[in-house]
Amino acid sequence: MNADMLRTAVGLNWAGTYQYQAAGIAHAESIPEVQRLVADADRIRTLGTRHSFNDLADTTGTLVTVTSIPADVELDPTARTVTVGAGTRYGVLADFLEERGWALHNMGSLPHISVGGAISTGTHGSGNRNGNLSTAVRALTFVGPDGDLRTVRKGDPDFGGSVIALGALGVLVRVTLAIEPSYLVRQDVYRGLHWNELLPNLLAVTASGYSVSIFTDWVSEDSHVWVKQRVDSVDVMPAPDLFGATLDHPSSPPLTDALDSNLTEFGIAGPWAHRLPHFRLDATPSVGSEIQTEYFVDLDIAAAALQALRPLGGQMKPHLVGTELRTTAADELWLSPAHRQPVLGIHFTWHNHPDAVAKLLPQIEQALVLYGGRTHWGKLHHQTAGSLIPLYERIDDMWDLIARTDPGGKFTNDHLDRVLRPR
Ligand SMILES: Cc1cc2nc3c(=O)[nH]c(=O)nc-3n(C[C@H](O)[C@H](O)[C@H](O)COP(=O)(O)OP(=O)(O)OC[C@H]3O[C@@H](n4cnc5c(N)ncnc54)[C@H](O)[C@@H]3O)c2cc1C
Known part of the structure; x- marks a missing residue:
């Protein structure tokens, strides 16, 4: 089918809080179709499942999405890898693997995001020993500016810049991820951590x-903690308390009004695919009409x-649904907020109060300057190249890679110029 026939108006991001400016979006249904589209375009960017909160994906040219290309999953038990279409949702891949x-x-908190979109922004779950989702990547196949296919593998000199590439190196069509034997996870809630x-x-x-999330509203003295533990059997019981916080009984009242029926199951061990994400694939995650912000700081400070x-x-409190604190292990990816440093992610889900959030972000960013606070690439922030570039030691290598891969700047956009391009 001719991709031109599938062009539609772009509309809003998943949360309904960002209006894409691109003139239209092409829903590619095959890799050759992406190749043709890219070769013919002057400016083009890729849109995943629209779960980001800023203009990172946007372009003055055309958007293309690969979410309609079949997943075509290739499992390689010997190499312990799986290769999948980049537009596949994590939850679909997770169920395939678990079966x-x-x-x-x-996993990230929601299984609805595309593999290509998530790894392009360094999407993370939690765990002091767990790298973000991008660290599982073993190979990537891009459609480059001329429409040619280019594969980059772990070990290649440019690999460190190619995974969290923010869409600047082309349209990702296939991704190979490391896998391991399936495991059980039990998640429990502790309430009252002072x-x-x-x-x-x-x-x-x-x-x-294995994966820990701390939830606070900043004002209450107490936080609650979700602890996701890898267990060998369903009979393993959690510790009764955690630094004075007490283990919640699964039948306790909901955690918040906004969340509960859409959460994965607590208090009983189950497959990793249905415990590591906070939200279920068959339900709407989080609260919907919301804004998200997140900053990373080195774990030791x-x-x-x-x-x-x-x-x-x-x-913050009147505008906040909640803050979640999670850790990520250090990695070697050039644009990773955890590049060579384990980090704490300080995340904010805001009510859809754009004016209030716009006033709060500079204050939050100012408070974090001393600590090298750096934004999640896919969430709303006010940081610019002036504050972000000094925090990324491989930034010149990244622009060199972008210039070699896409000399005409087909895949760059205003967002990348604003937040990453050296003046
Ligand atoms: C309810 C909710 C919960 C979230 N939870 C988490 C969480 O737990 N942890 C976390 O870290 N983040 C979280 N996020 C943020 C989200 O994971 C990231 O913004 C992620 O990048 C979204 O993936 P996407 O497929 O929607 O990509 P999009 O938002 O559509 O695009 C993001 C970027 O990826 C690029 N891109 C997308 N697909 C491709 C492709 N095929 N080839 C090349 N580039 C591509 C785009 O150009 C853009 O630069 C959450 C977001 C929401 C809405």
Whole structure:
């Protein structure tokens, strides 16, 4: 089918809080179709499942999405890899793997995001020993500016710049990820973790499970903690308390009004694919009409960074659905916020209050300057090249890679110029 026939108006991001400016979107149904589209375009960017919160994906030219190309999953048990269409949702891939006894090392909070979009922004789950989702990548196949296919493998000199590439190196059509044998995970909630216990014990709290999330509203003295533990059997029971916080009974009242029926199951071990994500694939994740923001700080100074943010709690609270704190292990990816440093992600889900959030972001960013706070690439922020470039030591290598791969700048956009291009 001719991709031109499939062009439609672009519309909004998933949360309904960003209006794409591109003139239209082409829904490619095959790799050759992507190749033709790219070769014919002057400016083109890729859109995944629209779960980002800013203009990162946008373009003054055309958008293309590969989410309609069949997943065509290739499992290689010997190499312990799986290769999949880049537009495939993580939840679809996770179910495919689980049914065959295999697993990924981690998942983001929602399984609805595309593999290509998630790895392009360094999407992460949690766990002191878990790299972000991009660290599972073993090979990538892009459609380059001339429409040619180009594969980059782990070990190639440009690999470190090619995974979290923010869409700047072409349209990703196939992705190979590392897999491991399937495992069970049990998730439990601890309520009542006091700030006075959390701050001095932050590393120990985040090390208390395979994947740990701490939820706070900044104002209450107590946080609650979700601990996802890898277990060998469904009979393994969690510790009764965690630094003074007490284990929740699964029949306790909901955690928040906004979330509950869409969450994965607590209090009973189950497959990794249905416990590591917070949200179920068959339900609408999070709250829907929302804005998200997240900043990363090095883990060894994270407690001090949290202290620096607490005075803003009163201003933040009326606009905040909640804050989630998660850890990510260090990696070697050039644009990773965890490049060579384990980090704490300080995440904010905001109500759809754009004016209030616009006033709060500069204050949050100012409070985090001393701690090298750097944005999640896919979330709303006010940071620009002036503050971000000094935090990324491989930035010149990245622009060199972009210039070699896409000399005409077909895949770059205003967002990349604003936040990453050296002046
Ligand atoms: C409810 C909710 C929960 C979230 N939870 C988490 C979380 O737990 N952890 C976390 O880190 N983030 C989280 N996010 C953010 C989200 O994971 C990232 O923004 C992710 O990049 C979204 O993937 P996407 O497929 O929607 O990509 P899009 O938002 O559509 O695009 C993101 C970027 O990827 C590029 N891209 C997309 N597909 C391709 C491709 N095939 N080839 C080349 N480039 C491509 C785009 O050009 C753009 O630069 C959440 C978002 C929402 C809405």
